[in-house]
Every structure is written in structure tokens, then in C-alpha cells.
Amino acid sequence: LRPILIHPDPRLKKHCDPVVTVDDEIRKLADDMLATMYDAPGVGLAAPQVGVLKRLFVMDCVKDKATAPAPMVMLNPEVTWTSEETNVYEEGCLSIPDQYAEVTRPREVRMRWLGLDGQIHEEQFDGLWATCAQHENDHLDGKLFIDYLGPLKRQMITRKMEKLKRERARAAKD
Numbered sequence: 001l002r003p004i005l006i007h008p009d010p011r012l013k014k015h016c017d018p019v020v021t022v023d024d025e026i027r028k029l030a031d032d033m034l035a036t037m038y039d040a041p042g043v044g045l046a047a048p049q050v051g052v053l054k055r056l057f058v059m060d061c062v063k064d065k066a067t068a069p070a071p072m073v074m075l076n077p078e079v080t081w082t083s084e085e086t087n088v089y090e091e092g093c094l095s096i097p098d099q100y101a102e103v104t105r106p107r108e109v110r111m112r113w114l115g116l117d118g119q120i121h122e123e124q125f126d127g128l129w130a131t132c133a134q135h136e137n138d139h140l141d142g143k144l145f146i147d148y149l150g151p152l153k154r155q156m157i158t159r160k161m162e163k164l165k166r167e168r169a170r171a172a173k174d
């Protein structure tokens with residue numbers, strides 16, 4: 001497992017670099033990210049959240065992961081189309097633990113990405129998959145769900161995370 005960075009952290013605000021070659025290092029990173037995501041638990045995880053400033057994220061939004069997991073590894077993902085209709089979803093983030101807020105996003109999204117198989121894939125997502133894919137894709141551009149909130153609510157959440165980090169640092173010392 002890899003430690004998940006907690007906001008505020010400059011690495012979570014960076015524009016990540018494209019993956020150039022699908023090699024063993026990338027495959028190992030994807031495996032580690034999937035294990036970290038399932039352990040959290042979460043339905044998605046982006047590379048910058050584990051401190052790797054590369055354009056890849058993993059996703060598995062199926063209900064019962066125990067029986068039929070549906071892990072997806074998306075390298076250099078691009079949004080090629082979004083629906084006019086929008087959805088409001090109470091989002092969270094593994095880098096902003098225990099904070100939730102309503103975010104409005106396009107209800108459906110079509111994405112194109114490079115798979116671990118070296119092939120280009122294109123697929124349309126709806127439901128939680130669409131919300132998650134857009135949430136993860138934002139991470140690759142240093143954008144967090146709190147960036148869609150008003151400044152006061154964003155500041156309140158940031159202050160809470162700073163307090164949490166101080167407490168974790170103190171606990172780690174004891």
C-alpha cells in the first residue's frame with residue numbers, strides 16, 4: 001500500500017505529466033494504487049494522491065467488489081464529450097477525509113485513454129462511474145472537489161485538514 005497524501009499538499013495541486021511508456025514501473029504503480037484504493041476503501045484513486053505526478057488513475061465503481069471487481073486503469077485520460085444534463089453528487093475524497101459536499105458535474109462523460117494493454121480505449125460513463133472518472137481526471141490537473149465550493153466552505157475544510165495533519169504529526173511522534 002502507498003500512503004495517501006492529505007490536503008493541503010502542493011503535490012495535489014500540480015498539473016501531472018503524461019505517461020510515456022507502459023513499463024513494469026507503471027504496471028506496479030497501478031497495482032499498488034488499486035490495492036490502496038480497495039483498502040481505503042474508495043471507488044477511485046489518482047496517482048498524485050500517492051505522490052506520483054503522472055497522468056493515471058484507477059477506478060472500480062461496481063457495487064459488490066468482493067465477488068466481481070471491475071478494476072480500470074486509465075493512462076493519459078482525456079474527456080472527449082460531456083452531456084448537457086448534469087448530476088449533483090455528494091462527493092468525498094481520500095485526500096480530504098471525512099469531508100463531503102455537493103458537486104454538480106455532467107451526468108455522462110466519454111473518455112479516451114491508453115490502457116495497460118498499450119491500446120487506446122474510448123468509453124462512455126454514466127452514474128457513479130461518470131462522477132468518479134471526472135473527479136479522478138480533475139486530480140491529474142491539480143483540481144480537488146473543494147475547488148467547486150465557495151471560498152468560505154473551502155477554507156473551512158482546509159482548516160480542518162490542517163488541524164488533522166497537526167494531530168497526526170503529534171500522534172506519530174508519541
Ligand SMILES: O=C(O)C[C@@H](Cc1ccccc1)[C@H](O)SCc1ccccc1
Pocket residue numbers: 041042043044045046089090091092093094095128131132135136139
Ligand atoms: O479521492 C478520490 O479520488 C477517490 C474518491 C472518488 C470519488 C469521489 C466522489 C464521488 C465518486 C468517487 C473516493 O472513492 S471517496 C469514497 C467513495 C466511496 C463510494 C462512493 C463515493 C465515494
Ligand SMILES: [Zn+2]
Pocket residue numbers: 092093094095135139
Ligand atoms: Zn479525490
